[in-house]
Amino acid sequence: MRTMVQPGLFTDGEVPTLLGSRCTACGAHHFPRHDTCPYCATEDPVPVELAGSGTLWAWTAVTSPPPGYQGEIPYGFGIVELPEGIRIIARLTESDPAALAAGQPMELRIVALHADAEGNDVVTYAFAPGAP
Amino acid sequence: MTGVVIAGVGMHPFGRFEGVTTTDMGVHAVRAALHEAGVARGGFQAAFCGTAYGGVATGHKVLSRLGMTGMPIVDVEAGCASGGAALMLAAGALAAGQYDTVLVFGTEKMPRGIIRSSFFDPWQEEAGLAATPSFFALRAQRLAVTSGVTKDHLAQVVVKNRRHGASNPDAMFQKEITPEEVLASRVICEPLHLFMLCSPNEGAAAVVLRRQADSPGSPPPRSPPHVTLAAAVLRSHLPGSVLSESTPMSGLTDDAVPSPTTLAATAAFEEAGLGPADLDVVECQDTDAARELISYEEIGLCAPGGSAALLASGDTALGGRLPVNPSGGLLSKGEPLGASALGQVVELVRQLRGQCGDRQVDGARVALSHTVGRGANAGVVILTR
Numbered sequence: 001m002r003t004m005v006q007p008g009l010f011t012d013g014e015v016p017t018l019l020g021s022r023c024t025a026c027g028a029h030h031f032p033r034h035d036t037c038p039y040c041a042t043e044d045p046v047p048v049e050l051a052g053s054g055t056l057w058a059w060t061a062v063t064s065p066p067p068g069y070q071g072e073i074p075y076g077f078g079i080v081e082l083p084e085g086i087r088i089i090a091r092l093t094e095s096d097p098a099a100l101a102a103g104q105p106m107e108l109r110i111v112a113l114h115a116d117a118e119g120n121d122v123v124t125y126a127f128a129p130g131a132p
Numbered sequence: 133m134t135g136v137v138i139a140g141v142g143m144h145p146f147g148r149f150e151g152v153t154t155t156d157m158g159v160h161a162v163r164a165a166l167h168e169a170g171v172a173r174g175g176f177q178a179a180f181c182g183t184a185y186g187g188v189a190t191g192h193k194v195l196s197r198l199g200m201t202g203m204p205i206v207d208v209e210a211g212c213a214s215g216g217a218a219l220m221l222a223a224g225a226l227a228a229g230q231y232d233t234v235l236v237f238g239t240e241k242m243p244r245g246i247i248r249s250s251f252f253d254p255w256q257e258e259a260g261l262a263a264t265p266s267f268f269a270l271r272a273q274r275l276a277v278t279s280g281v282t283k284d285h286l287a288q289v290v291v292k293n294r295r296h297g298a299s300n301p302d303a304m305f306q307k308e309i310t311p312e313e314v315l316a317s318r319v320i321c322e323p324l325h326l327f328m329l330c331s332p333n334e335g336a337a338a339v340v341l342r343r344q345a346d347s348p349g350s351p352p353p354r355s356p357p358h359v360t361l362a363a364a365v366l367r368s369h370l371p372g373s374v375l376s377e378s379t380p381m382s383g384l385t386d387d388a389v390p391s392p393t394t395l396a397a398t399a400a401f402e403e404a405g406l407g408p409a410d411l412d413v414v415e416c417q418d419t420d421a422a423r424e425l426i427s428y429e430e431i432g433l434c435a436p437g438g439s440a441a442l443l444a445s446g447d448t449a450l451g452g453r454l455p456v457n458p459s460g461g462l463l464s465k466g467e468p469l470g471a472s473a474l475g476q477v478v479e480l481v482r483q484l485r486g487q488c489g490d491r492q493v494d495g496a497r498v499a500l501s502h503t504v505g506r507g508a509n510a511g512v513v514i515l516t517r
């Protein structure tokens with residue numbers, strides 16, 4: 001069994017997506033979903049599914065386990081730009097910074113973090129190097 | 133101008149002190165500042181205490197120990213800028229005529245290791261998205277793109293600040309370091325090595341503020357020159373920057389969102405009627421080596437993209453045109469969140485009075501202190517003599 005690290009952030013199907021929202025007044029996209037646009041304070045942005053691929057904007061790797069984290073180290077950590085004009089902070093499946101390059105294509109994946117007390121895989125969203 | 137002068141400052145060194153409590157350190161710093169100001173019990177009408185990890189009523193515990201309570205005591209949490217926030221509140225109350233003398237202090241005992249912040253939700257920690265140094269690393273990597281900052285530049289920031297800190301008895305590290313040693317320390321988050329990151333630690337700092345109208349026109353004989361608080365400003369973030377100290381989960385593909393530091397610095401220069409060209413000495417947030425260089429650009433010490441060149445010119449080292457972090461910065465002192473901003477103010481007051489010995493910036497008349505951190509919160513203080 002798989003359990004999401006937090007409900008409402010992503011879909012875990014064959015083609016996963018990130019669950020965002022779009023402001024009907026200023027057009028900005030948000031992730032995660034907001035009930036008020038942070039850019040213009042307009043309420044009730046419309047729910048949208050964000051593009052599952054983008055390009056790499058910044059990246060590093062985490063080499064020591066941060067507080068509250070039970071998964072493997074090292075792991076990749078970075079920022080991916082999506083075509084909607086939004087930059088997403090996310091785990092990366094590649095943990096060697098030298099193996100990544102600015103602007104390279106990245107694709108959304110759902111990855112396992114660790115097993116919970118019932119033996120379920122706790123999963124979250126991440127980006128992996130994609131096909132050019 | 134705020135119409136407020138610094139009547140006294142005091143400090144408990146920054147470091148690790150086994151068996152010394154947050155209250156003990158606060159008492160030490162407050163006692164020193166009150167003594168210097170010649171203020172006794174009943175001599176101040178309000179107190180503001182900056183702390184992030186101190187817990188409930190940190191300020192009350194310090195002042196109870198000193199037998200000085202009854203006045204309003206307000207604990208202020210604004211992350212790395214807690215002390216700056218406390219100073220802003222105190223200066224505002226004095227300028228409004230609410231009080232004539234106010235005590236401002238910060239005291240902190242940080243947990244060891246990577247800072248755990250209640251800012252993050254449990255799921256963000258579980259997903260590995262709450263690793264504070266990784267956000268610093270992403271900012272450093274972007275600085276390489278926008279400003280040509282290399283690992284050698286980052287190492288040089290550490291070398292400079294540790295050289296300054298070697299003559300600061302209040303610093304945690306009082307030993308110089310070579311660029312080779314910095315680059316040989318282990319990589320925490322590429323491109324940041326261990327010695328490029330400051331150590332969360334313990335310490336306290338205190339400042340007594342007084343309304344200028346209530347101060348004598350010229351300082352009495354034997355006392356150091358008057359230092360005036362020209363501006364004390366706190367700002368938060370605007371949305372949209374993915375690398376903002378507000379640590380959002382997303383942002384816009386828009387690089388023009390002003391940073392909280394730029395917002396605070398702009399407002400502080402306006403309040404003081406001064407600009408970056410007027411500065412003689414700066415203490416800025418160097419949580420990591422890249423953060424100091426980002427601060428150069430965000431405060432306006434150089435043009436955007438110019439931080440590597442400013443560092444390489446030697447202007448920001450002691451003996452240069454505009455020394456930055458003569459105290460050794462957080463890279464030498466370590467960072468006790470609630471006390472770090474006031475620690476900068478204590479250093480700058482002593483610089484303006486000419487009391488800093490080997491690390492003295494000769495003839496300094498205008499000084500700027502800067503802190504920024506989670507929230508986001510950015511505090512900028514300008515002092516003059």
Ligand SMILES: [Zn+2]
Nearest residue numbers: 023026037040
């Ligand atoms: Zn909007």
